[in-house]
Amino acid sequence: DDLAYVIYTSGSTGKPKGVMITHGNLANYLLALDHELQITREDLYLHTASIAFSSSRRQLMLPLSQGATVVIATSEQRKDPLALFAMIKQRDVTIMDAVPSFWRNCTAVLANLDGETRSRLLDNNLRLMLSASEPLLSAIPRTWAAEFRHPARHIHMFGQTETAGIVALYRIPSDIGGARAVPLGRPIANTEIFILDEAQRPCPLGIAGELYIGGAGVGRGYLNSAAQTSAKFVAHPFSETPGARLYRTGDWARLNADGQIEFVGRRDQQVKLRGFRVELGEIEAALAGHPAIRECAVIARNDTNGEKRLIAYFATEAANCRITWFRRCS
Template structure:
């Protein structure tokens, strides 16, 4: 809305809250749940957790109560930060059993008594190291049980350093914080702006869910850079054309979360703005972004489905067959990733971690690689092309969904004897979840 914070104000507020968190025992290897709406306060809380050395766990207020209960029970955060208006979203058993200490930010006494100076390791409970967790994100699980991905500090800082070299930020640039707070791209948006001195503009949910309002919001705030899935970009371009808005400040658009499909609308708008770059990023939650491809300025030869590119800095990519042998160029295989971008694993799920994060036969002793489950191939230009999945996982509007999770939920109903769930795509680019039921 109309809230504005300078870098000085943001830093001082985050430092004070960080010192309060340290006083409550938060430090490296601690998790702090953030049950908060999209706001300046949410960004302040993220920075405060980082400054204290902890890992933040975003909890969307509109999640189903069972999912919130599972996340807080499974992650066992040291603290849960929330606001007065959202406390009713906390499951009763969590509050009653005091499974996590709840801190209501707008009712926090004495916060201004803390020093606003920057923290270092002498202020923390222990030194902060690259292998300590930075955030925990819960993703869909094939068994019906969401799993928490633990991402280390080293992976996040590597990603941000690479991003700044690829799409430079800085004062005078404005980045939109558009994606859901439970999506790893949201922290990418936030920190790629704040660590370079750019302006971060946060679109509230009412604007995010209204393409007309969002298009005008982008134009009004002179947004230079956005991240959004394919379907949103196509709707945005159609709306901008209908509203006669050229969005002249929008120079960098990153498609992420699903396979990029070039539509006539998207191609036409880029024809009119050759200085506008379209970036295609790929990476599951377990690695964040690991490959990238920037489409050429000349749209004449844009393929309908662009490649997902080449690995980012400090990341290795292998395309292997079922026996873990590299496949030749243009031959499909499963994508395996290694290097700095790998998550530590799944929180409290050692068996599942061992199944997906396996020993790398091509690297140094102890090196791991992540089995993505994605089918890809190297083309003759040395670019990776995405071909699909090896399992039941799908992406819809950037959201990763295990069809088995939905089938498990529906099968728990006594009125249903059998169920099968698929992702239908009756119109190109418009996937819908469809369940077929036997009563």
């Protein structure tokens, strides 16, 4: 139960909070995640994260705990996908771990290469391509499998700084279809995930609610902030263990028919529009699925009559785009 580290996160408020993680939290996290990923001493794990982010703990401690080698990308390589993949090939890197926006940039740059150049560059030893910390659109792993014909397995992970790191993961099938974000998957060992309504009751299948996390990874709380700790680390309503707690993520999610958890959006991204509750994250995911859209963001804003409207901002690769294209996104 001794403190292992304090790492600061701003969350959605912009005000830094010191998250306290114990040795027990960290040890469980590394063991449970390795049970899923099966890191070996022969692996070379690419480190791309800033040391200020919780993902840097995963990219450093997970491979070292299994006797694997950590290959640290330089700042120049992180800015240049072609230089990065040249290094990956040269150093025989076997595992790459990055946020989806980084994967999206790498994928776009590689897709613009001619087929022969790309094939030479991607003739490497990557066996696992991991993503975490943001929603991942299915188009990215589909491009790697279908267009690039790369054999590496894609795994998308979900976690929180307050739970030591990853709490769920999804093994992406090579033939994944659709244009939506891939699921968050299922919990890793010693982790509980609940999707609850406003009264902390389990939501029915397919109905969105707030995502709560329990288990051995839940941290001690926020440093020198009892009020914030009590607001986010709440009593476990379904446990008989004294002192058991759940962490309220503020994320909105639902359980699909396959038993996979799907990310819907942030609780603070919900808006009421003409009496209906609208998830801005779902709209962004639908728009991002259009091949002409590179990036997008959706906000709710009042017009001059005081009526709330949804406004989408987007960046596109298309020379002549038509708004009617995007109105058909679904």
